[in-house]
Amino acid sequence: MKLVIDEARCKGCNLCLLVCPYRIFQEGTKANERGIVVPALDRPERCPNCRLQKLYGRTLCGVCQMICPDQAIRWDDEAPREPQKVVIEF
Amino acid sequence: MSFRDWYRVDRLPTIYCAGCGNGTVINCALHAVDALAWKKEETVFVSGIGCSSRAPGYISTDSLHTTHGRALAFATGVKMARPDLHVVVFTGDGDLAAIGGNHFIHACRRNVDMTVICMNNWIYGMTGGQGSPTTPVGASTTTTPYGSAEGVFDLSELAVAAGANHVARWTSYHVKELARAIQTGLETPGFSLIEALVQCPTGYGRRNQLREVSDMIEFLKTHAMLLQRYRKLVAEGKPVPAGIFTVGEFVRRNRPAMGVSP
Amino acid sequence: MTRTEFLQGNVACAEGALAAGCRFFGGYPITPSTEVAEHMALKLPKLKGVFIQMEDEIASLAAVIGASWTGARAMTATSGPGFSLMMENIGYAAMTETPCVVVNIQRGGPSTGQPTLAAQGDMLQCRFGSHGDYSVIALSPASVQEMFSLTVKAFNLADRFRVPVFLMADEIIGHMRERFTIPDAVEVVPRRPLEKGALPFAAGPDGVPGFPVFGAGHGVHVTGLTHDERGYPRATSPDIHQELVMRLVHKVESARREIADYMVVNPGAERVFVSYGAPTRTVQQVLHDRKDRTLGHLQLRVVWPFPEFALHEFPDAKVFLFPEMNLGQMAREADRHTDVPVVPIPRLGGELHTPALLEKTLEAHP
DSSP: OEEEEOTTTOOOOOHHHHHOTTOOEEOOOSBOTTSOBOOEESOGGGOHHHHHHHHHSSOOSOHHHHHOTTOOEEEEOOOTTOOSOOOOOO | OOGGGGBOGGGOSOSSOTTOHHHHHHHHHHHHHHHTTOOGGGEEEEEOSSSGGGGGGGBSSEEEEOSTTOHHHHHHHHHHHOTTSEEEEEEEHHHHHTTTHHHHHHHHHHTBSOEEEEEEOSSBTTTTSBOOTTOOTTOOBTTBTTOOOSOOOOHHHHHHHHTOSEEEEEESSOHHHHHHHHHHHHHSSSOEEEEEEOOOTTTTGGGTTOOSHHHHHHHHHHTEEEHHHHHHHHHTTOOOOTTOEEEEEEEEOOOOOBSOOO | OOEEEEEEHHHHHHHHHHHTTEEEEEEOOOTTTHHHHHHHHHHGGGGTOEEEEOSSHHHHHHHHHHHHHTTOEEEEEEOHHHHHHTHHHHHHHHHHTOOEEEEEEEEEOSTTOEEEEEOOTTHHHHHHOSSSOOOOEEEOOOSHHHHHHHHHHHHHHHHHHTSEEEEEEEHHHHHOEEEEEEOSOOOOOOOOBOOTTSOTTSOOTTSOOOBOOTTSSOOOEEESSOBOTTSOBOTTOHHHHHHHHHHHHHHHHTTHHHHOOEEEEOTTOSEEEEEOSTHHHHHHHHHHHHOOTTEEEEEESEEESOOHHHHTTOTTOSEEEEEESSSSHHHHHHHHTOSSOEEEEEOOSSOOOOHHHHHHHHHHOO
């Protein structure tokens, strides 16, 4: 699964940065169309949920999704044979 | 089904400020409701007025957004008329303890079977940052520009004294414990209060040197002390560090309750 | 089985509610309405209904509104001071179109006033007491039989128009005992349910939306904020607010003739008494004693929305004499609607108008 930040919802509060045990979320650099600086992702494949949700059939960790006040974080299925890289989507 | 399926997605993003703890508490509440496999048609969310009370507008169940402070009275009516429905109340510190204080203690006394989630941000956020009955002494708000000089309610202790069956306090930083406490509250028959201390960077933080979201979260993280540890310190006569607040489960008991589904 | 009873007005009101299917009562004791609550406390549990004494009148009406959203016919009863407390939630019921019945056994005011004596001083308050523009229905019984029948009617009107309906009685009618009949069945017109797929606050053909009862999967969001047809808050839209408030007012005002309930005696009269509630009895006594066909009587059972067309049932009227136990609250409303002089006959202090008092007024207006 891949970690996705929904840019239509993110308000740039950076709470996810504070809680991720793997420090996957980093301060973003550029403001998007809405003027929000969305966090950047540093090697999101380290996220246990990305790697193991399919295997265990439940959400692992998931604290970022719980704490995000705008429900902007989700995990999506990857397309088959997509390179292991997470994309921030609109 | 996950907790995200309970949201009215056509109403997102919320009106909440960036970094508001209310969004987090709603996530935890829906997580708990979903974990118990409750059905949307059997759940009703009730709220008063304030930032906290906008929450039901984002949840896709039947919901009642009522008048300031009176959410518990409306919820009592809903629950007593249809005890088979699950009733969850979202309220804030001002809504629950100031204007709603009377309804609060009576709902605890009656021990009506409902779960009340109080988003306590120590301020009146929606109206622009006025002091509330939980604003810490000395804090600066728009109606206490010289520092608050009034005493402060401990909402959880109030609920325990008034007779609630289950009372717990956590913060919006402790998401897992908060979700678990809400779930316990939903399962416990009788009145259950979960007080969630949340950050309000715009209303409270900005005037009290905690403007950054991270500052307020740090504050919540470092000033929370587990109830057991606090009680042990007090029992041993050791000094308690200044400015801390307790978190944890205050009480879980079995007083007779009203409106429990047969 | 139809039965004849000899009971107090307040008890008859409670019996009317039960006959109409009321199964939720949330109240708070206040003289002179307490008997309504006490009778409901006695009877409701036997009918698998819910009686709850709340901590104050604000909570009482709140609980009634909450129960109404679960589909129950719900009622509360109070008097002046409690009525003033309920104003915010009355506005909430009007805004969210919640059917409910509020009984006000009026007593001397203002403030604590005369708890054990009658008055009709809340008539304008029931129509305009809450902030903002909205419309309500108010009924006024003048006998113990009407305490029963108008309570039944109140529930039907509340469900039909989805408004709070007021039963504006007074301490005299509430506490007097008379013989009255309880029929074996009364007409019950329940709420129109919301059709699947329809928007919860979209006006039906008559301006009244179908009722999206809780627990039926409608997922309705009910709010006191200005809302659109989905029920979602749209507080910053001038158009939506205007549309909503106009519909709330119009749905009742446009149905004035359908809602109206009044009794005309001697329509050819030149001097006409207009009355509602307890003073009706005095007027009836005067007409009975005089047997004078040039004296007319218009008894209003529905007071709000005010039935101005009822005044036109007296084409030869030269004067309308309006006895009220207040300083002319409804007389001023009647005055707006007719060029015929309206003479208020106020009486404060808690005692009913006497026939002698009305005779004196008749002498002054030959």
